[in-house]
Amino acid sequence: MTDPVDQLSAPAEQSTAEGEGPAGPSPAGRDVAVLSVLRVVAMVVIPVAAFAGLWWVFDFLRDADANRLVLVAVAIAVGVVGVFLLFWGMNAVVDRLPARYREGVRPYVFVGPALVMLAVFLVYPVINTVIVSFGDRHGDGFVGLDNYEFVFTDESMLRSLRNTAGWVILVPLVAVSVGLVFATLADRLRRGEAVAKSVIFLPMAISFVGAAVVWRLIYSFRPAGFGTNIGLLNGIWMGLGNDPVPWLDKQPWNNLLLMVIMVWMQTGFAMVVLSAAIKAIPDEIIEAARIDGASEFQVFRQIIVPSIRPTIVVVATYMIINAMKVFDIVFVMGNAETNGTEVVAERMIRWFFISNHDGRGAAIAVVLFLAVIPVMVWNVRRFREQEAVR
Amino acid sequence: MRFRRWTALPIVVALLVAVGAACGDDDDDGGSVTVLSAMEPEEAQALNDVLEENLDADYTAEIEASGNFEEQLQIRSEGGDLDLAMLPQPGAVADAAESGAVSLEDLGFDIDELRDTFGDVLMDLVEVDGQHYGLPSNVNLKSMIWYPADDFEEAGYEVPETWDDLIALSDQIVEDGGTPWCVGFEAEGATGWPATDWLEDIMLRTAGVDTYDQWVAHEIPFNDEAVVAAGERFGEIMFGDGYVLGGAEQTPSIAFGDAPAPMFEEEPGCWLHRQANFINAFFPEDAEPNVDYDWFPFPAIDEQNTLFGGEFLVAYRDTPEIRDFMEQFTDVEIQCAQGGIQGTSRISPHPDVESDCYANEILGEASEYLTEQLQAGTARFDASDQMPPEVGSGSFWSGMMDYVRGGPDSLQGVLDEIESSWPS
Numbered sequence: 001m002t003d004p005v006d007q008l009s010a011p012a013e014q015s016t017a018e019g020e021g022p023a024g025p026s027p028a029g030r031d032v033a034v035l036s037v038l039r040v041v042a043m044v045v046i047p048v049a050a051f052a053g054l055w056w057v058f059d060f061l062r063d064a065d066a067n068r069l070v071l072v073a074v075a076i077a078v079g080v081v082g083v084f085l086l087f088w089g090m091n092a093v094v095d096r097l098p099a100r101y102r103e104g105v106r107p108y109v110f111v112g113p114a115l116v117m118l119a120v121f122l123v124y125p126v127i128n129t130v131i132v133s134f135g136d137r138h139g140d141g142f143v144g145l146d147n148y149e150f151v152f153t154d155e156s157m158l159r160s161l162r163n164t165a166g167w168v169i170l171v172p173l174v175a176v177s178v179g180l181v182f183a184t185l186a187d188r189l190r191r192g193e194a195v196a197k198s199v200i201f202l203p204m205a206i207s208f209v210g211a212a213v214v215w216r217l218i219y220s221f222r223p224a225g226f227g228t229n230i231g232l233l234n235g236i237w238m239g240l241g242n243d244p245v246p247w248l249d250k251q252p253w254n255n256l257l258l259m260v261i262m263v264w265m266q267t268g269f270a271m272v273v274l275s276a277a278i279k280a281i282p283d284e285i286i287e288a289a290r291i292d293g294a295s296e297f298q299v300f301r302q303i304i305v306p307s308i309r310p311t312i313v314v315v316a317t318y319m320i321i322n323a324m325k326v327f328d329i330v331f332v333m334g335n336a337e338t339n340g341t342e343v344v345a346e347r348m349i350r351w352f353f354i355s356n357h358d359g360r361g362a363a364i365a366v367v368l369f370l371a372v373i374p375v376m377v378w379n380v381r382r383f384r385e386q387e388a389v390r
Numbered sequence: 391m392r393f394r395r396w397t398a399l400p401i402v403v404a405l406l407v408a409v410g411a412a413c414g415d416d417d418d419d420g421g422s423v424t425v426l427s428a429m430e431p432e433e434a435q436a437l438n439d440v441l442e443e444n445l446d447a448d449y450t451a452e453i454e455a456s457g458n459f460e461e462q463l464q465i466r467s468e469g470g471d472l473d474l475a476m477l478p479q480p481g482a483v484a485d486a487a488e489s490g491a492v493s494l495e496d497l498g499f500d501i502d503e504l505r506d507t508f509g510d511v512l513m514d515l516v517e518v519d520g521q522h523y524g525l526p527s528n529v530n531l532k533s534m535i536w537y538p539a540d541d542f543e544e545a546g547y548e549v550p551e552t553w554d555d556l557i558a559l560s561d562q563i564v565e566d567g568g569t570p571w572c573v574g575f576e577a578e579g580a581t582g583w584p585a586t587d588w589l590e591d592i593m594l595r596t597a598g599v600d601t602y603d604q605w606v607a608h609e610i611p612f613n614d615e616a617v618v619a620a621g622e623r624f625g626e627i628m629f630g631d632g633y634v635l636g637g638a639e640q641t642p643s644i645a646f647g648d649a650p651a652p653m654f655e656e657e658p659g660c661w662l663h664r665q666a667n668f669i670n671a672f673f674p675e676d677a678e679p680n681v682d683y684d685w686f687p688f689p690a691i692d693e694q695n696t697l698f699g700g701e702f703l704v705a706y707r708d709t710p711e712i713r714d715f716m717e718q719f720t721d722v723e724i725q726c727a728q729g730g731i732q733g734t735s736r737i738s739p740h741p742d743v744e745s746d747c748y749a750n751e752i753l754g755e756a757s758e759y760l761t762e763q764l765q766a767g768t769a770r771f772d773a774s775d776q777m778p779p780e781v782g783s784g785s786f787w788s789g790m791m792d793y794v795r796g797g798p799d800s801l802q803g804v805l806d807e808i809e810s811s812w813p814s
Contacts, residue, residue, distance in 0.1 A: 137813065221643050223636035225569070225652050225659045291394035335581035337788040338642060355780040356485075357813075388708065 025366060031100065039095070042090065043112025047120070050086055051114075054079065074245035085142045126369065133362035147363035157364075160342035163255055167262070167326055167343060172319035174313060175263045179270025186271070187278055197275065208265070212332035215261045219333075221246040248333060251340040258341055261329050266322065270315050277308035310386055317379045324372055344368050396433055414688065423451045423715045425703070426466065427476040428459035430718050436731045444727045445718060451710045467491075472706040474715070476527055479775040480515040481782070483524050483702050490806045493521040497713050508739055516770055525720045526701035526739040528728075530641045532666040532697040532772065533591050533688035538651060538658045540681055551690040553595070554765070557626065563661050564632045571627060571634045572660035573641045574649025575791060581587040582787030584646050585624075585794065586774040587697065588664065592620040594770055595691035602695075606773045612781070612812055613805035621801045623691070642791045644723045648674040654682060664688065666699065667756045668735035679752045687759060696763040699772045700739065729753070741765055778813050785811035 057078045061071050094102055123238060132139040151157050182200055186193050205210065205352045220231030221244055229235065234244045248254050289299050305312075321348055327345040336342040336350075344364060352361030427434060434455035441451050453476075456462045463482075466472040467489050477483050487493070494501060494516075501522055505513045508526050516524040536550075547568065550556040560570040575585050594602050597616035604610045605617065613627055628638040635652060636644065647669075652659025653673050663669070670683070675747040679685055687696070705717060706710050718724055725738035729747035737757040738747070741764075745754030763769040774782040 091734060130460055222648065223640045223644065225635045226574075226648060228643060246640065249643045329580060331434075333578075334576070335579055337784065338581050338791040350784075351780075354783055355778075357780065 025286075035104045038101055039112065042094070042105055042109045043116055046086055046090055046109065046113040047116045050083055051085075053082055054085070057082075087315040122225075129362045129369075132358055133366045135359045136355040139358035139362070143359060147359045147368075150360055151363050151367055153355055156262055156337055156342055157347060159340055159343050160336075161346045163340075163342060164193050164324065164326075164344045167323040168256060169321055170328075171259050171262050171266070171323040172316045174259075175266045175319055176270050176274075176316050178263070179267045179315070180274050180305075180312070182267070182303065183275035186275060195216060197268075197271060198276055200271055203265045204268045206265065208262075208326075208328035209332055211261055211265055215264075216333060219247040219257060246339075248339060254339055255341055258333055261320055262323065262326060266319055270319070273315050274308060276310060277311035278304060281307045285300040312350045312380070313382050315380075319373060320375050321372060324368065324375075344371075396749065397741040403789055418675065420488060421449045421709075421711055423449060423473050423711050425453045425476055425715075426456055426459070426462060426472060427453055427701075429453065429455045429476075431455040433731075433734065436734065436771045437577065437728060438703065440724065440727045440731065441719075444724050447711070447714060447718070449715075451715050451719075464489075466652055467706055473709075473712055474702045475704050477524065478701050478705050480701075480771060481703070481776055482706060483516050486516050486704050486706075487518040487521070487523045490653070490706060491523050492524050492708045494525070497522055497705060497708055499525075499713075499716075507741065509524055509741075509767065511702070511764055511767055511771075515776075525702050525716055526703040527703040527720060527789070528736040529681065529700035529739045529760060529764070530667050530735060530737055531756045532587050532699060533594075534665065534667060534669075534685045534756065536653070536663045536665065536669065536683055536685045537635055537661055538653050538682060539684035541658050542661065544682075549686045550689050552689050553623070556689050557630075559629070560630060560633055560662070562596065564630075566695075569632060569635045569657065569660045570630075570662050572649050572652055572663045573628070573638075575641050575645030575794070576643055576645045580643060580783070580787065582789075582791045583608060583774065584665065585641075585790035586626075586782075586786050587666070588624050589617075589620055590770075590773045591664070591688050591697045592623045592685050592691065593617065593773070594695040594697055595688070595693060595725055596620050598693055599695055599768065599770055602770055602773065606776050608777075608812060612809040613722065613802070617805055618802065622798075623795075625798045628794055638794045638797075641794050667737065670750070670752060671733060671735060679750065681759070685756070687753065690710050694768070696769040697772060698760055698764070698769050699775065729757070737761075739764065754803075 015322070035111060056213075057075070061075060087110070094106050094109055097105060134143065134145075135141050135147075136143050145272075186196050206214070214349075217230065219233045220229065221227050221234055221243065223246075229238065229244050231245060233245075238244055249258055285307070286303055287297055289303050294302070325345045326343055327349060330341055330343050330346045331349070332335050333339075333341070336346055345368065348361055348364040348368065351357045351364060392452065405683045406605050407663060430436070437453045441453070445451055462474075463477075467475070470490075475486070477486060483491075494504070499522075501513070504522070504525070512529075513525045516526075537547075547559060548555075549558050551730065561569040573584075575582055577583055590602075591606065592647070593616065596619055597605070601610065601614075601616050605612070605614065610616070626643070627633055634641065644765060646665070650663045650669060652667065653663055654662070654677055654784050668681070670677075673683060687694075698737070703716055705716060720740065722740055722742045725740045725743045726747035728734065728736055729738060730749050734749070735753065737753060737760055741761045743757065743761075745758045748754035750758060760769065774786050776782065777786065785808045786803055789804045792807075793804045796804070
């Protein structure tokens, strides 16, 4: 922490170090107190001033009977330029502080407001959601653990928990494995690697809703008498001499059909990231293995996979979290409740916005939040381990 | 040095403002009134054209079509940025009353006069704690059974007057080698709603309006005997031998808009289809009313009542313009003019709007039938739209689908489950 070289190269770190404790060239106790006060002031003044200013302008703009384009122009000007000037002005104020405080306060002017905003827009909502989750359908009153009891006893909720577990396990597993195979094989193509990878990556560019609409057509079904079947899957199925099948109706297999959509979208992402990692493996290692007589499969198992394990973990985490919050696909592909395809995030939206039961919606949100935490902790821990190795 | 770059900023701002001002010359003196609605953009455009021509005012009025109506409504009513909204459910009117809507009394409307015009059925729907919120802006008739008119006549079938006639007709069609019913309940996230209409239509005719009202208000349980009886009647059609094209268990996968299609084949794939008045928008483009298709009212069972849906115009601000707009929009002139829109399915709740206002003959007939029933007090609003959303747009929909998949024996279990989902 007090390494002189470090201090020279990173003046910003020096100031934090100073503030954090007695290890630095410690200022007097009074100075520490003044410094803390100044920091808090700096952190709070900017958001409050910005908020007050924006509020005033917003209020003014809303009442004005002016032309909308003018309002938009003024709003943009005030918003962007105003915030910029605010930071610039606060920086100028810090310049006027006594030299011994200056560098101790400056980082807080810039980082502090972000922390305060984070608290207001992230921490506060989390706390509020927890409070609401103990309330009734309007979010007030106190109903104890009723909403949580609902989450873990309602038949439809239990199905959603089971289905989400399926999504979280199967989607990352399949998408990462297939992506890894593609990455390894594409790496060996003499020509057309870019084209092959682009084609597989393409679905990534489509929104979830768009993809779901496309796949609705693939799974489309019409029973005999209701015209020609236009679904691709039924086209193939009937080409093999079978009767058309209402695919999205076949419980529990329809869940797998929905997962296929997410796998289709995310495999490309896994492939691109893993492919980059594979290319970063030094050729010498692989060559050495080959010279030692390793088969291609052994190279893959014992050289390539271990070398890119950190990347695999990152990609898998990303997909686990994506699978946990999957909503659009399920929502677009029909009535989840009648098809038995409920997932947790879908239930949450349903209870919040369609059934207007804030307490239950919030309880589901809290459960989802708690479920994501272990994944995040695991991810951060892996990341730290990696950093430690470096 | 640093400040040289800054001198550009005021210029940019000034330019932006100037551009905005230049574009803004179309501002009007009398202000404007906007109506948030869940319509399709084309329909809103057609209505705006009607307003442009028929609204007698020094302010402008615009119907706004919103793709995510529910969220917009919540956001804008809480943000105070809402003049009027067209709410598709009586339940939403009650919510609006709680979240800042202005009552008709406060706007200065004469409630007795409104009750005289629109009838008690409609005005009772917008009553919350003795105050009234919202004027009926349009309604739709749900108790309609469609049939392929020319083929029907050729085959020598007759329009049934009673339930027994309807069953006899269905049997006759089966005997003649046809399939009587086309049924489809798939509606993406709302799959199942057409089945709730079926049950409600039958309830109204077997149990009567009073029991129906008690059922809606949960004064009798959802799984009351009366509902079981109605469900069994519904099953008579759904599970009747050879009655439903494709079989009952397929109906949750058939899109409700695709369902009537087989009726228009050379040899009708089916002969009967029960759906609200909007469904002819889904018929083949070259299908001619009264030739290729016609309709008859859902026949009487123990009595004859009628099921309908509709929208209500609710004010969120009290200004002379808003009041004036509400009055003009629900009055005969504009209501008649909107009937002239090609392809519209909006029926006017105003009894003085004659059937010849409608560009579409069938809609004219439906309007005549429905307004008569509304005035007589024998029409009832869609029950599922009035029940708590977890039932009305949740367990009721999915329960009905469990029933058509599960067969006749699943009825009691399904109704018990819906009852248990009713919020305490």
